Amino acid sequence: xxxxxxxxxxxxxxxxxxxxxxxxxxxxxxxxxxxxxxxxxxxxxxxxxxxxxxxxxxxxxxxxxxxxxxxxxxxxxxxxxxxxxxxxxxxxxxxxxxxxxxxxxxxxxxxxxxxxxxxxxxxxxxxxxxxxxxxxxxxxxxxxxxxxxxxxxxxxxxxxxxxxxxxxxxxxxxxxxxxxxxxxxxxxxxxxxxxxxxxxxxxxxxxxxxxxxxxxxxxxxxxxxxxxxxxxxxxxxxxxxxxxxxxxxxxxxxxxxxxxxxxxxxxxxxxxxxxxxxxxxxxxxxxxxxxxxxxxxxxxxxxxxxxxxxxxxxxxxxxxxxxxxxxxxxxxxxxxxxxxxxxxxxxxx
Numbered sequence: 001x002x003x004x005x006x007x008x009x010x011x012x013x014x015x016x017x018x019x020x021x022x023x024x025x026x027x028x029x030x031x032x033x034x035x036x037x038x039x040x041x042x043x044x045x046x047x048x049x050x051x052x053x054x055x056x057x058x059x060x061x062x063x064x065x066x067x068x069x070x071x072x073x074x075x076x077x078x079x080x081x082x083x084x085x086x087x088x089x090x091x092x093x094x095x096x097x098x099x100x101x102x103x104x105x106x107x108x109x110x111x112x113x114x115x116x117x118x119x120x121x122x123x124x125x126x127x128x129x130x131x132x133x134x135x136x137x138x139x140x141x142x143x144x145x146x147x148x149x150x151x152x153x154x155x156x157x158x159x160x161x162x163x164x165x166x167x168x169x170x171x172x173x174x175x176x177x178x179x180x181x182x183x184x185x186x187x188x189x190x191x192x193x194x195x196x197x198x199x200x201x202x203x204x205x206x207x208x209x210x211x212x213x214x215x216x217x218x219x220x221x222x223x224x225x226x227x228x229x230x231x232x233x234x235x236x237x238x239x240x241x242x243x244x245x246x247x248x249x250x251x252x253x254x255x256x257x258x259x260x261x262x263x264x265x266x267x268x269x270x271x272x273x274x275x276x277x278x279x280x281x282x283x284x285x286x287x288x289x290x291x292x293x294x295x296x297x298x299x300x301x302x303x304x305x306x307x308x309x310x311x312x313x314x315x316x317x318x319x320x321x322x323x324x325x326x327x328x329x330x331x332x333x334x335x336x337x338x339x340x341x342x343x344x345x346x347x348x349x
Contacts (some may be wrong), residue, residue, distance in 0.1 A: 002064040006255055007041045012231055012239075018049035036164025039242050043257030044221045046237035047157070047211075051292045052149045057141040060185075064269055066310060067108060067134055068187040078132050079108060079269040081317035083122075085129040087111060092189075095315045108134075108185040110143065112151075112178055120178070123277055127180040128307045132249045147183050147273070150238070154181070154275035157209065157240065165250065167288060171209075172249065175281035179290065180307060181207065188218075189266040204256035205243035207276040216268035222258040222325050231259075232308040244306065245277055248298045251285035279304030301332065311332035 014301045015034045019027035038045040067075070067311040072091070080088040090107040114121055121129045133140040202222070212219075219231040219239065231239060247256040259269075277283065284300035309330050312318040321327045 006222075006257055008042050008072070008225040008227070008329075009042050009159075009223045010229060012042055012044045012046060012221065012229075013038050014046040014048055014234075014237065016049050016108075016178045016190035016338040017047045017153075017156065017160070017176075018051075021051055028160070030238065032160040032163035035157065035160045039161065039164070039246070039254040042221075042223075042271070043242045043255045044231065044259070045240055047240055048234075048237050050153050050238055051152065052146070056142075056146050056149055059138075060146040061215065061269065062321070063136065063139045063142045064108070064185040064187065064271070066136055067139065067185070068106065068269075070134075075106075076245070078108070078134055083132055083254045085111075086127045086311060086315075086318075088132040090312050094317065104191065105186055105188045107187070109182055110147065110179050110185075111182045113144070114178060118178075120279065126169055126304065127182075127311070128178075128279060143183075143185070146271075150183070150213070150273045151275070152183060153238070154209070154273065155213055157211075159247070159317050161254075165253075165289060167286070171286065171288070174206075174275045175303070176275075177278055179276040179278050179281075180304060184272050184274075185268075186270040186272070188261075188268045189267075190277060199264070202258050202260045204247075204258055205241060205272075205274055206245070206307050207243045208245045208249075209243050209275050210239075210241050211273045211275060212241070213271040214239065214264060214268070215270065218268060218270075220260050220262055228260070233311070243274070245303060248283050249286055249296075250289055252297050254291065276307060277303035279307075301334070305332075306334065339346075 013034070015038060017031060019031040022028070054061065061131040073308055075089045078089040079084060080090050080094070083135065084090065088108065089108055090109060092104060092106050111127065113131055114129055116130060118128070124344060129265065131140070155173060155176065159169070162169060162172050195204065214233055215232040217230070221230045221231060221241070223229050241259060242254045242256055244256045246254045279302070282300055283303050283306065284295035312322055312329060317329065322329065
């Protein structure tokens with residue numbers, strides 16, 4: 001199996017994943033084949049018939065708007081820099097996936113909820129623990145209801161990827177039990193001066209894959225020719241993209257496809273769920289996916305350490321803690337933005 005680049009695609013496919021949620025094994029196999037083809041050739045695709053109720057999605061949208069409409073000083077009560085496990089409010093300019101440009105957005109970050117007496121929480125494992133919840137009626141219930149549902153869609157997709165790759169059941173999903181899978185509530189405020197302005201710079205996602213529920217256009221992805229391709233907004237779909245961990249597990253057969261957000265003049269919201277592996281899971285090319293004598297293209301890494309290292313290098317409050325000696329980068333940490341074809345094209349320039 002050789003390292004692949006995406007094709008010179010001009011659009012991304014749409015996949016009906018209802019069979020993954022049913023019991024028709026033949027239909028599941030056909031859907032898994034579609035997933036594998038999209039992951040290899042494009043790295044991005046829509047999923048429709050995903051089973052998340054409209055009411056659940058609408059409740060998420062409504063609660064996000066309520067929170068972001070609060071005065072800044074109130075939102076800063078929940079500032080992520082006050083958290084010890086990377087949860088809470090992210091003001092504009094706090095993070096920069098492209099270190100040369102600050103992002104013109106604000107966000108609220110939450111993740112898989114674990115109690116204070118959980119062994120990993122007691123051990124101080126980064127990004128593990130309880131969420132920070134704003135004091136808004138119904139916010140925690142409505143937002144976490146969406147989290148649970150979209151996480152279940154992620155589990156169904158992971159089973160589809162296992163089947164597409166010819167892996168044993170739970171070869172991948174067995175490493176997803178209590179992961180630091182982050183849900184972000186992202187708000188792009190209206191900015192009349194933001195003509196063709198960057199919202200989120202070119203990057204890949206650090207985790208296995210991402211399930212995105214946008215509310216407006218603005219997403220662009222890079223094809224194998226290095227061209228930026230628009231991803232039209234679809235109200236009935238989630239947008240899924242391959243992340244760093246699946247690129248490594250598949251030895252490059254699935255590519256972490258670079259993407260960015262532009263066209264943010266209008267106010268808009270976006271809700272990505274970053275589907276991660278357990279913190280201590282090892283991410284390395286799977287022997288079952290290597291041809292006889294084939295050399296792995298990636299060194300093994302810890303799923304959590306990779307995620308933590310990339311996060312440290314992206315968020316200003318963590319960069320300050322690093323500079324002050326309060327935290328350290330995990331051993332063998334990759335530099336920010338070193339996976340994905342935007343990094344390869346930069347190296348070739």
